[in-house]
Amino acid sequence: MKNIVVLVSGGGTNLQALIDAQHRGEIKAGKITCVISSNPNAYAITRAEQNGIDTEVIRRKDFKTFDEYDAALTQLLQSKNADVIVLAGFMTILGKQVIRAFENRIINIHPALIPSFCGEGYYGLRVHEEALKKGVKVTGATAHFVNEICDGGPIILQKAVEIKTGDTPEVLQKRVMEQAEWKILPKAVALFCEDKIKVSGNITEIIS
Ligand code: GAR
Numbered sequence: 001m002k003n004i005v006v007l008v009s010g011g012g013t014n015l016q017a018l019i020d021a022q023h024r025g026e027i028k029a030g031k032i033t034c035v036i037s038s039n040p041n042a043y044a045i046t047r048a049e050q051n052g053i054d055t056e057v058i059r060r061k062d063f064k065t066f067d068e069y070d071a072a073l074t075q076l077l078q079s080k081n082a083d084v085i086v087l088a089g090f091m092t093i094l095g096k097q098v099i100r101a102f103e104n105r106i107i108n109i110h111p112a113l114i115p116s117f118c119g120e121g122y123y124g125l126r127v128h129e130e131a132l133k134k135g136v137k138v139t140g141a142t143a144h145f146v147n148e149i150c151d152g153g154p155i156i157l158q159k160a161v162e163i164k165t166g167d168t169p170e171v172l173q174k175r176v177m178e179q180a181e182w183k184i185l186p187k188a189v190a191l192f193c194e195d196k197i198k199v200s201g202n203i204t205e206i207i208s
Pocket residue numbers: 009010011012013014015044088089090109110111122123124127177181
């Protein structure tokens with residue numbers, strides 16, 4: 001059984017999707033053992049507590065330098081025996097130490113079809129605002145491994161979502177979450193836990 005540690009910052013609907021998938025028995029070879037938040041007031045913490053999951057808070061601003069924060073987060077994850085780390089709406093950039101310590105073991109959910117609308121500054125609602133501004137007709141979500149390039153790691157799963165006339169960023173965000181993020185993130189985590197994702201360089205292959 002792999003230990004799944006989920007990193008959050010906000011509402012935690014992706015965390016909820018993972019918890020629900022676990023309850024439905026869809027994550028057969030893993031268990032959510034800890035939720036770590038960058039924000040002590042995140043509703044995601046309440047979701048974890050309601051499900052009896054251990055919680056921790058680590059804030060960038062409590063450390064003098066970014067390197068100290070990076071080292072502390074790495075240590076915290078090691079102390080939790082994390083086998084896989086899931087960034088479920090985690091809004092603090094990860095440092096080199098943690099990324100190297102957990103190479104190809106950190107999974108992020110991004111609310112667009114990478115390589116569109118991604119990279120530094122593209123997070124949360126902003127991603128959907130930019131997609132609407134550009135006028136694309138299809139967007140979606142991407143589950144990918146994290147490497148040192150922002151949103152540049154190996155892609156695991158993607159799902160497309162239609163953009164409709166009159167969409168606002170909020171309406172589009174909700175549709176992308178419901179139709180894509182909440183489906184592909186638990187699926188990617190389940191596949192990882194079953195050792196079904198083979199990574200060669202920047203390319204992944206799902207072993208059936
Ligand atoms: C989600 O839409 C997630 O894809 C996005 O933040 C939201 C968090 O919602 N993440 C990013 O933009 C990361 N670049 P949640 O807290 O309800 O899961």
